[in-house]
Amino acid sequence: MAEIIHWADVVAEDVLEQRKENVVATGITPSGHIHIGNMREVVTADAVYRALLDMEDSVKLIYIADTFDPLRKVYPFLPQKYSEYVGMPLSEIPCPCGNCANYAEHFLNPFLESMKKLGIEPQVYRADELYKSGVYTEAVKTALIKRDEIAAILSEVSGRKPASDWSPFNPICEECGRINTTVVTDFDIDSETVDYTCSCGHSGTVFMQGGGKLTWRVDWAARWKILGVTVEPFGKDHASRGGSYDTGKLISREIFGYEPPHPVVYEWIMLADKGAMSSSTGVVVSISDMLKVVPPEVLRYLIIRTRPGKHIQFDPGLPLLTLVDEYERLNQADQPPDYNRRVLELSKASGICHTEIPFKHMVTLHQVAHGDLEQILNILKRAGYSTDDRRCIKELVDNVSNWLDMYAPPFAKFSVRDDLPPQTATLSDVQKAFLAAMAEVIDEKGDMSGEQYHNLVYQAKDVGSRIHSKMADILECDETELKVNPKDLFKAIYTVILGQSSGPKAGWFLSSLESDFLVRRFTEAFRYEPGDQ
RNA sequence: GGGCCGGUAGCUUAGUCAGGCAGAGCGAUGGACUCUUAAUCCAUAGGCCGAGGGUUCAAAUCCCUUCCGGCCCGCCA
Numbered sequence: 001m002a003e004i005i006h007w008a009d010v011v012a013e014d015v016l017e018q019r020k021e022n023v024v025a026t027g028i029t030p031s032g033h034i035h036i037g038n039m040r041e042v043v044t045a046d047a048v049y050r051a052l053l054d055m056e057d058s059v060k061l062i063y064i065a066d067t068f069d070p071l072r073k074v075y076p077f078l079p080q081k082y083s084e085y086v087g088m089p090l091s092e093i094p095c096p097c098g099n100c101a102n103y104a105e106h107f108l109n110p111f112l113e114s115m116k117k118l119g120i121e122p123q124v125y126r127a128d129e130l131y132k133s134g135v136y137t138e139a140v141k142t143a144l145i146k147r148d149e150i151a152a153i154l155s156e157v158s159g160r161k162p163a164s165d166w167s168p169f170n171p172i173c174e175e176c177g178r179i180n181t182t183v184v185t186d187f188d189i190d191s192e193t194v195d196y197t198c199s200c201g202h203s204g205t206v207f208m209q210g211g212g213k214l215t216w217r218v219d220w221a222a223r224w225k226i227l228g229v230t231v232e233p234f235g236k237d238h239a240s241r242g243g244s245y246d247t248g249k250l251i252s253r254e255i256f257g258y259e260p261p262h263p264v265v266y267e268w269i270m271l272a273d274k275g276a277m278s279s280s281t282g283v284v285v286s287i288s289d290m291l292k293v294v295p296p297e298v299l300r301y302l303i304i305r306t307r308p309g310k311h312i313q314f315d316p317g318l319p320l321l322t323l324v325d326e327y328e329r330l331n332q333a334d335q336p337p338d339y340n341r342r343v344l345e346l347s348k349a350s351g352i353c354h355t356e357i358p359f360k361h362m363v364t365l366h367q368v369a370h371g372d373l374e375q376i377l378n379i380l381k382r383a384g385y386s387t388d389d390r391r392c393i394k395e396l397v398d399n400v401s402n403w404l405d406m407y408a409p410p411f412a413k414f415s416v417r418d419d420l421p422p423q424t425a426t427l428s429d430v431q432k433a434f435l436a437a438m439a440e441v442i443d444e445k446g447d448m449s450g451e452q453y454h455n456l457v458y459q460a461k462d463v464g465s466r467i468h469s470k471m472a473d474i475l476e477c478d479e480t481e482l483k484v485n486p487k488d489l490f491k492a493i494y495t496v497i498l499g500q501s502s503g504p505k506a507g508w509f510l511s512s513l514e515s516d517f518l519v520r521r522f523t524e525a526f527r528y529e530p531g532d533q
Numbered sequence: 534g535g536g537c538c539g540g541u542a543g544c545u546u547a548g549u550c551a552g553g554c555a556g557a558g559c560g561a562u563g564g565a566c567u568c569u570u571a572a573u574c575c576a577u578a579g580g581c582c583g584a585g586g587g588u589u590c591a592a593a594u595c596c597c598u599u600c601c602g603g604c605c606c607g608c609c610a
Contacts, residue, residue: 010550014550029610066610069610070609070610072609072610158606158607159535159606159607160606160607160608180609215609215610216609216610217610219610220610235604235605236537236538236603236604236605237604237605237606237610238605238610239536239537239538239605240535240536240537240538240604240605240606241535241536241537241605241606242535242536242605242606242607243536243537243605243606244610265537265538267538267539267603267604268603268604270603305546306545306546307546307547309538309539310538310539310546311538311539311602311603311604313545319544319545319559321571322544322545322558322559322560323545325559326545326558326559329558330558340557340558360571363571364571411571412571450572451568454568454572455567455568457568458567458568459567459568462567486568486569486570487569487570490569490570491570494570502570502571503570503571504570504571505570505571505572506570507568507572508571508572509571
């Protein structure tokens, strides 16, 4: 069988057949919380970018925020007074929280922050700045002059016939500030101005530079040429026949004389039980919410291991734990298979936090320490982990903490009981004798490693071991007659500490608890009489 | 009405472009480690590759039809 090549490398190879210098572009409209589906776009772009970098290509990664698009409606998360801003460009609307430069920045900032956490640092452009700086002006002129040709393409490819007063350019009304209520009446190429009338009653003249924007389908194509875009991932909504990529392709070639970028079409991310992520159905998990739970590398891994054309099922419950495990296991493998090695390479990124502490361990630890960071650090130190990188450990602790709060299935949860649980009544004499013997040994030795605890439990079944003979003494029976099943011993431990019959891997679990506490609890359990409570 | 993507083991999937013995991980089962518990290692089982037809010496892969799931266009981007 032929060697399996990662999809990002396949795209990179295809692209390199066309050109040696590339610009990978990605873009999103910051009209609301930017969700995980949008993140597939940037991670996909980043994967292709990295693949191109690895082939010693000259390549840039850029991100364009569509800050000049109008606000479409008063979204549910907006105060009603935003109705007065509907139709105005996002960059010209005040920020909902009052602390950001404008509406667009309010949603853009957390997203840029999330990208940084994911190790993605593209060159960022804002559409309003691009228009205001004048780089679009030539394209605006061309579009206005070739208005009829563009209209013909749109009508032919998309099947939609633009209205007679349609223009590829939407001026911003100087009176009411809206961009979607104006009609172009004339334009002057030399003075670079456009005349318009607005439904608010105003009519006037704006500069092509910053006075408005091209409509989406034309804007997209113009942007390719202006920024030299050669590769661009986009959602399947743009990919269907007659969709914006189809029209953009023709507009780019025939109007702007630019070869359109190599498309990378990606599928939606499905949320378990809730269906596709979509703003209109309200099924939205923001990227920052997602990063509250999933370590960044794992989120990258989830996206990068899956071909862009496939749905991604994302279940933040138990399957997330499996995913994290899978990633960590792969990460520790000496020689992962080729395909996975590549997936792993592309999932890692500089600047991403990474610790050697397994997620599952932290799930146990966090619950033992009731989420207290200092205590967690102490236990980690005792277990021989490096605690130098507090920031990254803290990040993991936060991930685990949020996971336990929001998604953890019941069996993954436990709490160390403050008092001896009543279930202690169900223990047999052998189990109690074992706990008493454990208490003695722990009292003598102090804190032990997870492995030592683990071995201790198993030694209890061996005739001749110290713990075994202690048990025999306590039970006042002959050592050789004492039959012990380790299974019952583990159960006894979980019962007296957690009040349940199973729990996290015992050695590691016990070593994360204070030895004094264990001695006290085990002794108490030994002395416990059902009538006591 | 038109179009796009997906359907491969119980689950998640690779392989489809470029036809050549269907591969992995998880889970399950069995075993090992002087140690089954949410650890590690080894092994085993599990598949009409959604269905039907066609092309071919040879089809998961190419062509046609069809079913299922998801989505898009026909408002706007």
